[in-house]
Amino acid sequence: MEHSAHHAAHQTHEGHGGHLAGGVTWGAAAKATLHCLTGCAIGEILGMAIGTAMMWGNVATMVLAIVLAFVFGYSLTLFAIRKAGLNLKAAIKVALAADTVSIVVMELVDNGIIALVPGAMDAHLDETLFWTSLLGGFVIAFLLTTPVNKWMIGRGKGHAVVHAYH
Template identity: 65%
Template sequence: MRHDTHAQHAHHEHHTQHRSVSWSMAAQATLHCLTGCAIGEVLGMVIGTALGWGNIPTMILAIVLAFFFGYSLTLRGVLKAGVDFRTAFRVALAADTLSIAVMELMDNGVIAVWPGAMDAHLGDAMFWWVLAIALVAAFLITTPVNKWMIGRGKGHAVVHQYHH
């Protein structure tokens, strides 16, 4: 009987711990994700523009690179913990897919609907300030998503077990 009470208490603590996720923890997870997304976005736009590609192929490249760099940052950290590549890759997919997807949807959505932003070039101030606004919007929308996921033991909560 004592074992059952202990198990119930541990189960309650586990759920309480997940429900009490701080905004700070969610913001840190989102900043981690934003770093990879921003690197991919900027690199994709630079490459697409340098190659003279149109808006759609450039945006697709930027999104692909955002996912690549977002996953890579998580993968690097998990591999440093001594985990095999296959497990680390699964952890990165579980931790970052929804976060990056929401971030990319917001980021590219802002750029797509902002008048003139799709036609701005790397040398135009508009390109950079709309990108900055888009990334801030993506951060603001994705942080509650990450808080929700971490609170349920998903997303970046999966990665935290490999940080210790």
């Protein structure tokens, strides 16, 4: 999509429900955060499960989980944007613009919580501590990332760039 067409689509969307004019609802921010959390959770759980099952050290497991969280987080947006007709290069730019800050905040919070919960990093897949610390981290990350997404969408950033293609 050329720049002027993108700009026109963006302006048209700005009037849609006041999402980009600063009147972003908490529901819209929560929906964007939940979208991001879904991709992050898939990657994070997969990475933690693989690292734990392979008996890797804490650092290697956490690195794998974070890398996969970014891969899956971006992928969900990328697939949706590609489905809307954008070429791969443009879709990658939109996905990076839409999700980077959200994923970074989510991963910092989630992994920080896992690192701070005593014994969580050493827990095994069959232990309640593994799952409660991981899922608890997701809940707290969601609660802390939603205001960030609300602020960004209200300024035409983050998931606001995705809405121009829906």
